[in-house]
Structures are given as C-alpha cells and as structure tokens.
Amino acid sequence: MEATAAASRVVSAPENPPNPWIPRRFRVAARKQETSDTFSIELADAGGEEHEGFSFRPGQFNMLYAFGVGESAISISGDPAAGGQPVHTIRVVGTVTRALGALRRGDVLGVRGPFGSAWPVEEAAGRDVIVVAGGIGLAPLRPALHQLFADRARFGRITLLYGARTPRDLLFGDDLDRWSRRRNTGVQVIVDVAGPSWHGNVGVVTSLFKRVHIDGPDTVALICGPEVMMRFTAVELLQREVPIDAIHVSLERNMKCATGFCGHCQYGPAFVCKDGPVFPFARVKPWFMVREL
Amino acid sequence: MAVDVRVIERSDLSALLVALREAGYEVIAPVPGDGSIDYDVVTGDGERPAGFSDEQGPGAYRLKMCDHELLFDFAAGASSWKKFLFPPSLTLFSAQRRQRSFEVLPGTADPPPRAFLGVRACDLAAIDIQDKIFLGGAFVDPSYRQRRKDVFIVAVNCTRAGGSCFCASMGTGPRVSAGFDLALTELKIGERHCFTAEPGSDRGEAVLARLGSPPAGPALEAEARSASARCAASMARQMVTDGLRDLLVQNQEHPRWRDVASRCLACANCTLVCPTCFCATVQDVTDLAGERAERIRVWDSCFSAEHSHLHGASVRRTTRSRYRQWMTHKLAYWIDQFGTSGCVGCGRCITWCPAGIDITEEAAAIRAGGATTTAPNSGG
Amino acid sequence: MQTRDLEKYVAEHPFFAGLKSDYVKLISGCAQNAAFNKGEHLFREGDPANQFFLIRFGRIAIDIPVPHGGAITVQTLEPGDIVGWSWLFPPFAWTFDARALELTRVIAMDGACLRGKCDADTALGYDLVRRFSAVIAERLQATRLQLLDVYGTVKG
Numbered sequence: 001m002e003a004t005a006a007a008s009r010v011v012s013a014p015e016n017p018p019n020p021w022i023p024r025r026f027r028v029a030a031r032k033q034e035t036s037d038t039f040s041i042e043l044a045d046a047g048g049e050e051h052e053g054f055s056f057r058p059g060q061f062n063m064l065y066a067f068g069v070g071e072s073a074i075s076i077s078g079d080p081a082a083g084g085q086p087v088h089t090i091r092v093v094g095t096v097t098r099a100l101g102a103l104r105r106g107d108v109l110g111v112r113g114p115f116g117s118a119w120p121v122e123e124a125a126g127r128d129v130i131v132v133a134g135g136i137g138l139a140p141l142r143p144a145l146h147q148l149f150a151d152r153a154r155f156g157r158i159t160l161l162y163g164a165r166t167p168r169d170l171l172f173g174d175d176l177d178r179w180s181r182r183r184n185t186g187v188q189v190i191v192d193v194a195g196p197s198w199h200g201n202v203g204v205v206t207s208l209f210k211r212v213h214i215d216g217p218d219t220v221a222l223i224c225g226p227e228v229m230m231r232f233t234a235v236e237l238l239q240r241e242v243p244i245d246a247i248h249v250s251l252e253r254n255m256k257c258a259t260g261f262c263g264h265c266q267y268g269p270a271f272v273c274k275d276g277p278v279f280p281f282a283r284v285k286p287w288f289m290v291r292e293l
Numbered sequence: 294m295a296v297d298v299r300v301i302e303r304s305d306l307s308a309l310l311v312a313l314r315e316a317g318y319e320v321i322a323p324v325p326g327d328g329s330i331d332y333d334v335v336t337g338d339g340e341r342p343a344g345f346s347d348e349q350g351p352g353a354y355r356l357k358m359c360d361h362e363l364l365f366d367f368a369a370g371a372s373s374w375k376k377f378l379f380p381p382s383l384t385l386f387s388a389q390r391r392q393r394s395f396e397v398l399p400g401t402a403d404p405p406p407r408a409f410l411g412v413r414a415c416d417l418a419a420i421d422i423q424d425k426i427f428l429g430g431a432f433v434d435p436s437y438r439q440r441r442k443d444v445f446i447v448a449v450n451c452t453r454a455g456g457s458c459f460c461a462s463m464g465t466g467p468r469v470s471a472g473f474d475l476a477l478t479e480l481k482i483g484e485r486h487c488f489t490a491e492p493g494s495d496r497g498e499a500v501l502a503r504l505g506s507p508p509a510g511p512a513l514e515a516e517a518r519s520a521s522a523r524c525a526a527s528m529a530r531q532m533v534t535d536g537l538r539d540l541l542v543q544n545q546e547h548p549r550w551r552d553v554a555s556r557c558l559a560c561a562n563c564t565l566v567c568p569t570c571f572c573a574t575v576q577d578v579t580d581l582a583g584e585r586a587e588r589i590r591v592w593d594s595c596f597s598a599e600h601s602h603l604h605g606a607s608v609r610r611t612t613r614s615r616y617r618q619w620m621t622h623k624l625a626y627w628i629d630q631f632g633t634s635g636c637v638g639c640g641r642c643i644t645w646c647p648a649g650i651d652i653t654e655e656a657a658a659i660r661a662g663g664a665t666t667t668a669p670n671s672g673g
Numbered sequence: 674m675q676t677r678d679l680e681k682y683v684a685e686h687p688f689f690a691g692l693k694s695d696y697v698k699l700i701s702g703c704a705q706n707a708a709f710n711k712g713e714h715l716f717r718e719g720d721p722a723n724q725f726f727l728i729r730f731g732r733i734a735i736d737i738p739v740p741h742g743g744a745i746t747v748q749t750l751e752p753g754d755i756v757g758w759s760w761l762f763p764p765f766a767w768t769f770d771a772r773a774l775e776l777t778r779v780i781a782m783d784g785a786c787l788r789g790k791c792d793a794d795t796a797l798g799y800d801l802v803r804r805f806s807a808v809i810a811e812r813l814q815a816t817r818l819q820l821l822d823v824y825g826t827v828k829g
Contacts, residue, residue: 017433021385021588022397046394067388067395068579068586093604108394135824165824192819194746199774202734202746204818211751226823254602256575256593259432263572263593264600266622268542269629274431290545292614 020259023065023110028103029085035169038136039101040077040089046108053084054111057118058143059250059278063258064088065110066099073255074100075140075277076114080147086111089139089171115258117278119144120248124220128156130212130242132233134163134205134225138171140250140277141224145175149182159186159212163205163229166191167198186212205229209236216241223281224250231288234281247281268293296491297498298514299506301477303486306364309447310339310410312503318408318445321377323370328356330370332377335410349456349640352649362486365411365479368455369639373568374409374416378440379423385575385588395586403436406443412473414466415458415639417448419568421472425631426571445496448473452480452520454528457640459653462531465637468521469493475500478517489517532624532638532653533660540660541625545617549658554613556648561594563642563650564619569627569635572600595619620655679704682780686727687753688804696797703786709773715756722759722767723784728752731777736770744770747819748812758805760784 026043033039045053056062061075072094078087092101103109121144129148133141148155160179164170170189180187188208190201201208205225219242223230230249237247253272256262265272268287270279287293301309313320320335325345346366348355359366384400412420420441427437451458451467460466469476474497477488489509492498509517564570574593579586593600596615601608609615627635636652643651680701683689689697707726709715715726718738726733732751736744747769750756759767761784791798 017435017438019435020432021435021590025394025397027394065588067390068577068583070577071575071588106393110388110395110397163824165822169824190749192822192824196736196744196746198746200749202749204815206818207815210753228818228821228823232818252603253608254600256573259434260430261427261432261434261571262574263595264574266618266626269626271630292609292611293545293618 020112021257023063023071023112025108026086026111028105028107028109031103031105034089034171038089038091038169038171040087041100041103042078042085042087043109043111044085054086054114055083056080056086056114056143058121058147059119059140060114060116061140061258061277062086062088062111062113062115063255064090064096064100065112066096066103067109069099070096071110071112071256072096072100073115073252073258073273075250077139077142078146079150080143081150086114089136089142091136112258115273117276119222119250119278120220121147123246124148125154126156127246128159128215128219130159130161130214130219130221130237132161132205132221132223132225132230134229135165135169136171137223137225137229137250138162141222142172142175144222145179149179152182156218157184157186157215158182159214160188161205161208161212162187162189163208163225164189164191165193167194167200188212204232206232206236209240214240214242217243219246221247223248227251227288234285244282244285245280248278249281249284250277251279251284252277298509298517299490299492299501300509300513301488301490301504301506303364303488305504305506306341306488307339308504309500310335310341312500313408313410313445313447314339316408316445316500317406318443319405320408320410322410323365323367325356329354329372330356330367331372332374332409332411346453347455349458349644350649351457351643351651352646353456354644361481363479363481365449365477366453368451368453368458369413369415369568369641369644371566371641371645373566373639373641374412374420375423375568375570377404377407377409378420378437378444379427379571379573380436381592383436383590385590388586388588390584390586400587401436403439406445407440408445408447410447410449412446412448412469413451413639414448414469415460415463415637416568417446417469417472418460418463418465418637419639420446422569422631422633422635422637423571425633429631445500446473446475446493448476448493450476450478450517450521451524452478454524455640455644457530457643458528458638459530459532459640460638461525461528462534462653463634463636463638464534467524467528468518473497478520480513480516480520482516487513489513530640530643530651530653532636532656534634537634537656537660538625538628541621541656544659545621547659549655550613550617552658553616553650553655554611556650557596557612557616558648559596559612559615560647561596562645562647563652564594564596565592566641566645567623568639568641569623569637570594574599595622620652623652624656679706679780682706682729683727686729686780688727688755688808692800696800699790699794699797700782700787703783703790704780705783707779707781709777709779711773711775713773715771715773715779716767717770718767720767722757722765724781725755725757725760725784726771726779726781728754728756729778729780731779732774733777734772734774736772738770744772748815749774755808758809761788761802761805 025046027046029044030042063071065071074088077089253265255265258273260274324333343362346359386400387398388395427434448469473493476491572593576589598607623635684697734746735748738744
C-alpha cells in the first residue's frame with residue numbers, strides 16, 4: 001500500500017513529543033531593581049521531576065509565565081557559563097511584565113524555552129567585534145559579551161556602543177566598568193538627554209561611530225535595540241565597510257507560542273520566534289523599509 | 294501498484310458508516326445546519342440527508358434542496374475539518390496555586406479516534422498543510438498530533454464545482470490523489486446511484502473487505518474519473534499561480550492594497566473559514582479567588598489590531614497592511630515557510646466575505662500591473 | 674601663538690579638510706586660540722554670537738537651561754567637532770549654552786570678520802556654507818532620532 005505524505009508525516013512525528021506549551025517551574029532566586037522600570041531576576045530549579053537543568057545560547061529567549069496572568073517573551077541576560085540559573089532583565093511594559101515584576105525571592109513562575117537563534121559568537125573568533133545596544137537591547141547582548149570576554153584572547157578588538165535614554169536608564173553599570181578596563185576593548189556610552197551631573201556623552205548612539213576606529217572588513221557586528229536605531233546603525237556599519245553578512249540584528253514581534261504555531265511573530269517570510277530573533281542583517285534588510293510589515 | 298477500486302451501492306453507504314463506528318471511530322459527516330453545510334457526529338443508522346445542494350459566489354451562499362437525492366452535491370461550507378484537528382478553543386493546561394508556587398494540571402482531554410466522512414480534495418490538501426505546521430517543524434503540537442494520528446479519512450471526489458471553487462488551478466482537486474483511507478466518487482447513472490470506493494491505506498482496504506464491496510469495474514472507474522474531469526473543466530474561477538510568490542513579494546506598495554482595504558471590513562471571516570489559517574492567541578483566565586488558572590488557546594486572525602501588538606501599539610495599523618499580510622502570507626510567504634501555497638482553492642474566503650472580496654480577483658489585479666513602487670526582491 | 678601655528682591648526686582640523694590653502698591663510702586671520710576650564714562657559718543662550726569654535730582638545734556640552742537653575746544636556750562635542758553656527762545667521766545670538774566638560778582648547782573664529790570675508794569672496798562663502806550645512810544636516814538628523822525617544826516610555 002502506498003504510504004501517503006500526510007500519513008508518513010503523522011507517523012514520523014515522535015510518539016511522545018515534549019509538550020512545548022507546558023511551562024517548567026522555576027523559583028526566583030534573586031531579584032535586582034536595575035532602573036525605575038527595569039528589574040532582573042535570577043531563576044533556580046523549583047524542584048520536581050520536570051527539571052533537567054537549563055542551558056542556552058546568547059541571544060535566545062524564554063517565555064515567562066506569571067500564574068493566571070499570562071506569558072511574555074523575555075530574552076536571557078545572564079552569563080551562559082553560569083549554567084542552570086537563567087537571568088532575565090525585564091522592563092515593565094504591560095500586565096504580564098508587571099506581574100513578573102511583583103514576584104519576590106522564593107516565588108515560582110513558569111518557564112518555556114530557551115527558544116530562537118543565537119548571536120554568532122563563534123563566527124567572530126579571530127576578528128574584531130562591535131556590539132551596538134540601545135536601551136533594554138543591551139540585555140540580550142549581555143550573554144554574548146560575557147562569552148566574548150570569557151574567551152577574550154580568541155577575539156580581536158571589542159567595541160561596545162551603548163545608547164540609553166538618560167543616565168538613570170543605563171543598565172549593567174558594573175559590567176560596563178569591568179568591560180571597559182579589559183585589554184583592547186572600547187566601551188562608549190551615550191544618552192539622549194542628561195542633566196548637568198552627567199559627564200559622559202550626549203546624543204544618538206550612531207554619533208559614537210566617529211569616536212571609534214572600526215576595521216570594517218574584519219569586523220563582526222551585533223546590534224540590538226529599537227528598529228529605527230538598528231536601521232541607522234547598520235547604515236553606519238556599511239559605510240565603514242563592515243560586510244553585510246557580518247552584521248547581525250535581533251528583532252522583536254508579538255509572540256504567543258515561540259514555537260511557530262501561533263502566527264503572530266511573522267516578519268515577511270520569517271517567524272521571529274524560530275528563525276530569529278537574531279537574524280543576519282542581509283536577510284531582513286529588504287523588509288526593514290516595508291511599512292507595517 | 295494497481296489499486297482495487299470497489300463499488301458501494303447507495304443503499305449500502307450507511308453500512309460503511311456503521312462499520313467505521315464498529316471499528317471504534319466516532320464518525321463525523323456533513324449535515325445541513327444553520328443555513329450552511331456543517332459537520333456533526335453521526336448517530337443512529339448512519340443514513341445521510343439527501344438532496345442538498347448549494348449556490349455560492351462572492352459574498353453569497355444559499356443552501357437548497359434538489360430532487361436529485363445526491364448525498365454530496367454541495368461544495369465547501371462555512372465549516373472545515375480544521376475545527377476538529379485544531380479546535381477553535383483548547384485549554385492548554387490548568388494550574389492550581391500552591392502557596393507561592395503552582396501545580397500544572399492537564400488541559401482539554403483528547404477526543405476518541407474519529408473518522409471524517411466527506412473530506413473534499415481541497416480540504417484534504419488543507420489537512421496536509423496543517424500537518425506541516427503542527428507536526429513538520431522542530432516542535433510538535435501534542436493536541437494536534439493526538440487528534441490527527443488516528444483520523445480515518447473518507448474522501449469524496451467532487452463532481453460539481455461550487456460557485457467559488459478554484460481548486461483545479463491550485464492543483465489540489467477536484468479529485469484526491471493521496472492522504473486518504475478511502476476515496477468515494479458519487480455517481481448517478483440512470484437509475485443506479487452508487488459510489489466508487491478507492492482504498493488509500495491498509496485501514497481503508499480492511500474496511501472495504503469487511504463490507505464485502507465488489508470491484509467497481511473499468512466502466513464505473515472511467516465514469517468516476519470523467520465526472521472529476523468534467524467538474525474540473527466546469528470550474529469558472531481560477532488563480533494564476535505562475536510567479537505568484539515573487540509577484541506579491543515585489544508589490545508591497547501596489548495601489549491595489551489600498552483599493553481592497555477600502556472594501557475590506559477587517560471582519561476576519563476569511564481567516565476563520567480558511568481551512569489552513571492557523572493563527573491563535575492565548576487567553577489566561579482564573580477563578581474569582583485566583584487559585585485556579587487556565588491557559589486557553591483560541592483562534593486568532595491577522596485582521597485584528599491585537600495580532601501585531603508590540604509595545605502598546607499595532608505594527609499593522611491599517612486594514613491595507615492587514616489584508617496585505619493575510620494574502621501575501623497565504624500565497625507567497627507560506628511557500629518560503631512550508632514549501633507550499635497556503636491556499637487550496639476551496640473558495641470559502643470568497644463566499645463568506647461580507648464584502649464579496651475575491652482573492653483570485655485581487656491577485657489578478659496585482660498581476661495586471663499598476664505598481665508604482667517595489668520593495669523587497671529577495672525572500673530571505 | 675604664532676599665525677603660522679594657527680594656520681596649521683585650521684588646515685588640520687577635520688572641519689576644514691580640503692580647504693584651499695589661500696582660503697586657510699585668509700580665514701586664519703580671523704582665528705585665535707582659546708582655552709576653557711572645566712565648567713566654564715564658551716557662551717550662553719541669548720549672548721551675541723560673534724564666534725564659532727573648532728575643538729582641538731577636551732569636550733563641550735551643549736546645554737539648554739531649564740527653570741529651577743538646571744540645564745539639560747542635549748549633545749556633547751569632542752575634538753574634531755565644531756561648536757556653533759548662530760554667528761552665520763541673523764539675529765546672531767546663541768540659542769543654547771556651551772560648557773566645557775573638562776579643560777578644552779579651541780580655535781575661536783571671529784564671525785563678523787569671517788562674514789565680511791565671505792561677502793567679499795562669495796566662492797569662500799559658498800564653501801563655508803556647504804561645510805556648515807553638512808554639520809547642520811547631521812545634527813538635525815541626530816535631533817530627529819532623539820525626538821523619537823526610541824528608548825522612551827512605551828505608548829499605551
């Protein structure tokens with residue numbers, strides 16, 4: 001009897017596939033208020049047989065479930081080497097993130113993940129790396145920075161350009177200090193607007209490009225921030241002869257499932273949840289200028 | 294290999310349904326209901342309502358009675374089999390609060406194995422497409438898999454094209470070619486009213502053996518094939534698929550999007566009746582005490598403002614962008630994502646559009662030109 | 674400071690890159706060196722704008738004074754940048770404060786002197802206006818991006 005395509009697809013699907021809709025339980029092990037509207041939580045195994053540890057690649061995200069309130073896609077902001085205890089840095093923007101923000105040490109939340117594509121840190125070995133972050137966009141880049149600095153000798157010059165709204169909105173100040181003292185590393189921070197007590201840069205993140213030297217053809221670029229900022233950043237990088245294939249961006253769209261089922265995160269032909277969130281810029285460039293895509 | 298096509302007389306069809314039930318299936322078949330053909334569980338002696346037909350066209354559907362007493366003389370109704378495999382509402386899980394933690398409990402229970410009677414070629418193609426979405430990727434949807442794996446499919450080849458049908462141009466029908474357990478063709482030759490029955494699987498073969506159905510013979514087999522061919526030839530509507538993906542992708546700013554947006558009500562009917570549309574959202578509900586919670590997956594539509602919600606606003610603010618998303622996804626990006634068009638030519642979106650918008654006409658209008666600007670030319 | 678040194682600084686400053694050498698000589702006649710200590714103002718909003726500045730060392734904050742005695746910094750400038758174009762257009766008054774964030778050395782160009790030379794030689798005037806227009810366009814673009822407040826409070 002001729003086996004049909006449809007029947008074979010059903011048969012070839014695993015017998016007892018893991019249910020990707022069901023969250024695993026994690027306990028809030030530590031909580032830190034980063035800025036007035038942004039906090040970080042470190043999550044630990046909440047016990048129970050469902051636990052098999054946790055590992056992820058820089059740039060990936062989890063779906064965090066607040067009991068009875070809902071889920072939100074949140075990038076992982078901690079050190080990938082510190083296995084098992086994922087860290088998330090979350091900006092309060094809606095009901096779910098507000099509920100997550102109300103969790104205290106010891107409270108339990110649901111976690112599905114990790115999902116999505118990763119920053120191509122390996123591809124950057126032996127080359128210079130420029131990391132451009134805007135606002136909360138530093139959070140998904142932080143695991144990549146941790147990885148770069150953990151294996152510092154394998155990379156050329158590392159440059160971090162980080163823009164935020166005001167000095168009070170700057171994240172991970174301790175990390176920025178530490179990284180800026182590393183060998184062959186440049187960290188430039190800029191804010192849109194500041195009071196007189198700020199002695200750092202003021203302006204847009206793209207204006208930092210004239211402050212740094214970039215060996216374009218031998219540089220890998222990682223960008224995360226608002227789409228407008230990423231668009232203008234890519235223009236600056238291309239002008240400095242960074243190859244388009246060496247530029248990577250992280251996108252954000254509405255997500256309900258993170259597994260390609262719900263249809264919400266479509267961006268042209270891509271699903272941001274499973275094809276992204278990290279994309280080669282060359283792949284999404286044609287779509288960047290299509291309005292309301 | 295040669296397939297042994299049998300014949301089932303009209304009077305023996307109910308025996309097929311009873312045999313399926315006895316084989317452990319809940320049998321679901323078309324029934325007239327609510328002004329359109331719907332699907333419901335077959336109870337009793339398996340006898341089917343006869344004489345129903347329909348008239349369809351853009352924004353128009355009329356169920357009517359005929360004296361021909363045929364059992365399958367209607368085209369696609371508002372319902373599709375999608376609702377059985379990918380339910381409009383499904384509880385993904387429940388959760389019970391336990392002090393500062395919670396316990397995850399099961400969601401909606403899986404139904405018993407089912408037999409679908411009367412699956413048309415377009416809808417069979419749609420099931421195959423949804424298989425790719427829910428089973429073919431890195432993740433498998435467990436509820437879909439559970440519902441899908443035991444389904445016994447009795448396909449029915451179309452012998453009359455509905456007023457909105459264009460399956461022939463999409464290459465999906467009107468005759469099924471694969472993916473079924475049994476495929477029937479309803480024939481009325483003089484006074485004889487019968488069905489050719491082609492087995493498509495061992496299960497289908499077993500059922501025919503149990504019924505003791507005799508071979509159809511070359512004459513009936515030829516008549517069944519020519520009935521399908523006549524149906525295909527009579528299909529007035531068509532979608533020109535040559536280069537359609539690139540055409541749509543390269544015409545993101547075509548003036549026709551504005552034109553169709555002036556007619557489209559963004560009501561989401563097209564997405565709800567579409568047998569391949571798979572968008573869903575998730576709702577969280579709790580009891581009054583906040584002790585018990587449920588996550589419920591419900592059908593969603595790219596025509597809603599919430600669908601593209603990001604940071605407090607919609608990415609797709611206009612009906613123009615939402616219609617463009619629906620149609621370019623269906624006819625273009627779907628090919629990038631799943632290796633097939635998302636359209637099977639069933640015509641439901643045309644019939645059930647309150648404004649009578651015809652996807653084949655919209656595609657033709659974009660093909661006819663008038664583009665002022667182009668955007669992306671690579672599909673990633 | 675010798676005139677020859679000034680000519681060298683003017684010629685080497687990125688803002689004047691490629692300027693014809695006789696023009697360098699000409700406008701250097703309007704130039705003088707200046708230094709500002711940390712916290713010292715180059716100028717304040719409303720003052721007559723008779724100069725512009727080429728930054729050689731140090732950093733400058735562009736501030737807009739706000740009530741209650743404070744100021745909001747909207748931009749910082751570094752070596753290679755220029756400060757000010759209000760000298761070029763009536764009413765020749767500064768529209769913001771410029772404050773040294775650290776010891777800053779600049780070349781101060783006399784605007785009235787330069788305007789006179791530009792009027793007398795429109796080719797020089799055209800060259801200078803093109804250079805200023807490029808800076809103004811770049812700052813306008815940056816200002817538009819800042820206006821978007823892309824990292825700002827979420828809508829809704």
